[in-house]
Amino acid sequence: MKTSWLKYTAGGLFALTALGILGAQAQQEPADPMFQAMRDEIDRARKLALANLEAPYFVEFTVDEEESFSVSANLGGLLGRRRERFRSPSVDIRVGDYKFDNGNYVGSGVGFGTRYDLGRFPLEDSYPLLRRYFWLLTDSAYKSSVEAISRKRAAMRNLQQGEQLNDFAHADPVKSVRPIRRLTVDEEQWAGRVRALSAIFAEYPDVKNSAVELEISEGGLHLVNSEGTETREPESAALLRARAVAQAPDGMTLRDAATFHAHDAAHLPSDAELRRGISEMAQNVVALSKAPRGEDYSGPVLFEGQAGAQVFAEVLSRNLTLTRRPVGEGAGRGGGGTQNSELDGRMGARVLPDTFDVVDDPTQTEWRGRPLFGSYHVDREGVVPKPLRLIEKGVLKSYLLTRQPVRGFEGSNGRARLPGSFGTSAATVSNLFISATDSVPAAELKKKLIELCRTRNKPYGIIVRRMDFPSTAGLDEVRRLVGGQQGGRPVSMPILVYKVYVDGREELVRGLRFRGFNVRSLKDILASGDDSAVFEYMDNTAPFALVGGAGFTAETCVIAPSILIDDLELHPAEEESPKLPVVSPPDMTR
């Protein structure tokens, strides 16, 4: 394993050495320039006081570090190729006390203070330079914090205060230092593979537009705070995504994507498997463009394989996080940064059938011999997570919590995985296990669906095999989806939807959307399969976890069975479709 520490001396005073890896219980001060600089400037920051304003009660420095290689291609030609390494610092300075501080205010996290032209954060571990950066970042952050708390106090004077929640939760100090690896990747080889994979689409002239993208990254988060927590948590991911778009004769645009995840490039699927997955996706898109339009439907829907896990990832897990409305946001400004959980206030209530258990477990690293994608040792706030029983026998037992107190809960359970709004952290799941005690063989589910149709005199039922989550939609489409739904958050579009006639025959249909599908619908799960799909994805805070929709992503994994849900509604999308191009596509040469 390689460490990133580069030798550099400034003025000969600080001889920095390439470091070994520090154990989790290191007692001595590590001779690590990054940690040393963070520690030393935190010590100074605690003594900060502007005129007669209060000194900080909590100081935390974090540095996100990432080294990445990305390459994209279209029809056998590279579109872009990039290697990058950067560090992105963040300084959290809290004034006031745990009960009332500058946080949880619309102005929290806004830079009121001086901004220095610091440019990019140093990549070389020069102790004096790092201290200089932390010094100036601290100065900006402290000035912003004292400004924010005074504005917050002024705003509070005009507000009727309901329940008084503390602004910040205590956490035990943690020392957990793991190595961050440097990226080693054969760029030429991967560029060649991506190029070759993108050329698969040359065999599908009906695919109007397509791309294959690869992103490989190594990095992690350095964290030191004034409570004595020091952590360094590595994070790595490799992701290969193929996207394709086709157009139906009536103009409707159809799209699909195939995404492959691994912790590093070496563990991505083999070429043969990638080719198979991408070809299948290309065939699906072409089939969709030739499929009939779906019609209004109300009745049972079977979510098979990956689609079952996608439903839990989207409809359940996104509601396991409680958000707090910051002071000054005002009421009725819906659709903003704070979307309330549909499970808010439902602690102890039944949210799934009583045969279901849901556990989030970042500590588990492997499942049935396969590495789990969502594991971690310590979260973005330096809190160590434990396995968390979220739902027991269908009853809601807990939420995913950060250090931000929310109604009914104070104290993190180590689920801060993304930067949130207003200077907070956002929680998300890690490895989410969904299990049911009364599962039936997966193949039985289709039979059950047909039985239901028979008894209810319906000509057909619906099977969904892929949802658009995380979504690869364009921004216009997302705006339509978010805007078009009344009440509750909309659910992403089902991509692969099949009518199943009572004789067992299947027919692919296009252009359907769910209506009124929300977390309550999950109480109506009629049956679950004994299969368990492992669905890996990059979560973010954007609607539908839209790919590219937010700057930060977290590796996440949902392990769930196929599910049959009663009484869902689907309706045809009402969208304007562009005409077909006047000019026919250019011939493809092989």
Place this chain on the structure above:
Amino acid sequence: MYCLPLLGLVASNAPAQPTVLLDAMSQELNRNFSALKEKADPPPYYLSYEITEQEFRSVSGTMGTVDATSGGKSRALDVSIRVGTPKLDNYHRVRGDRGQFTSGAITTFEDNVNSIKRRLWLETDRAYRAAAERLIRIKTNTQVKVAEADDSDDFSTEAPATSVQMPPKLKFTEAQWQEKIRRYSGRFQNYQSVLTSHVSVVSQTDTRYLVNSEGSRLAHGRGFARIVISASSKAADGTDVSSFETFEAVDESGLPDDKIVLAAIDRVANDVSSLLKAPEAQPFVGPAIFSGRAAGVFFHEIFGHRVEGHRQKDESEGQTFTKSVNTKVLPDFLSVVFDPTRKKVNGIDLNGWYDYDDEGVKGRAITAVDKGVLKTFLMSRSPIAGFPVSNGHGRRQPGLEVVSRQSNLLVESTNAVSDARLRQMLLDEVKKQGKPYGLYFRDITGGFTTTQRAGLQAFKVIPVIVYRVYADGRPDELVRGADIVGTPLSSFSKIIATSDKQEVFNGYCGAESGSVPVSAVAPAILVSEIEIEKKAKSNDRPPLLPEPTSMEASKGGAR
């Protein structure tokens, strides 16, 4: 994990093959153009494809360390499609509203014909729809029916151009630049009063490939290399002070040697240190000298933008000079030339040269002002009354629509005196006007000017280094926080004389069609009256805590 959009790219060593790309472009152009002419309603009468290939490498650093290295290669596609007739087409301006049809779509940077052709086809389809929609809207727009003052055509007729001249391959010795950037940026460790400082180098080639339905077929381009030095600090009263210097050349071999760069770093650092101690400028009206570089920026902002052809036709524009052709607009000892064919002045590479503009018209020199008299405008293929053709100044940044832009602006003077004489003339003017001092503008970072009618027809330029030049023989005094304000017509009438030495300002100009490389070359000018006002300033305090002691201890110069 932090995600960045997939845009930048890394250099490839494949030799440039202009023919593969150009052939694919013309084949697809002909196929799309003839099919659209035959089947589409309204049919297009003009189609062009321009692909801009950019390859770059860069290194940046601070305080003796490298903080980023970057590089990439990319191609962006701009489709121009015109429906209607040259008399009235989809590009017709309606009271300031311009059409935007191109998107600068990312296109493969490899010579893969399948991928290139697909992208051309998709983008042609997209641009055609937008063009047809806007033409229909324009035709039903009542505003067009109101007689426009200038009813010239929307598109000029030009002879097709054919030329394939590839620029030299990108050269960048990265290891050497890393070492230099460490050394250069480390120099700032000698200056304790500087809070932040950066030194960067970038080397780039731009290659443009253009085909159109009139038969043009072009490949041309050039290199750009640049060193940027910047530093900033904060004065005790909260004022942010900064200074910078840049060096430009066509490639890395033209960049200056260590001695010159280190001297520039010392200058920038000393400027910042001096600015920290300098008194705040007071509002002032009186005589001043602009250094040649400052005068170049002044002319670029205040004069250059007002002779851009498209502004003369747009009725939302101020049209300062529209009706001034063949009349005196500057003192008769001044001429202004725009010359995209000029590559060097006094041995310094100019930033604003090119062989062909972004409409495939060969760049040519124009004398906009001859001995004070306005002769012509900067023209793209959008004609204006009296100027039916382009003079090769239609330019854009990829992804935006072409408008007329500046190239290399050269101010020429027949009333040129030595620098010493010019200074004496300033002092005489100060005494004559009974002022305690005049001003000397050494460096101007840039500025902005409003040409729109709806706004104030004024300009503001932002000088960084301004001295008071006292009449009583006291040494010149640096002041901080001044902005120059004024109105264009009155400012030109106040130019009294110029120096006899031309200086070069190289930079990038931003306007409707994005950022384009330009130069401004001018002698120092003496003006009898200029107005400065106080700059808006921050009220923040300087850092509350002293500099980390470790940093101070480590000072003492480069290793």
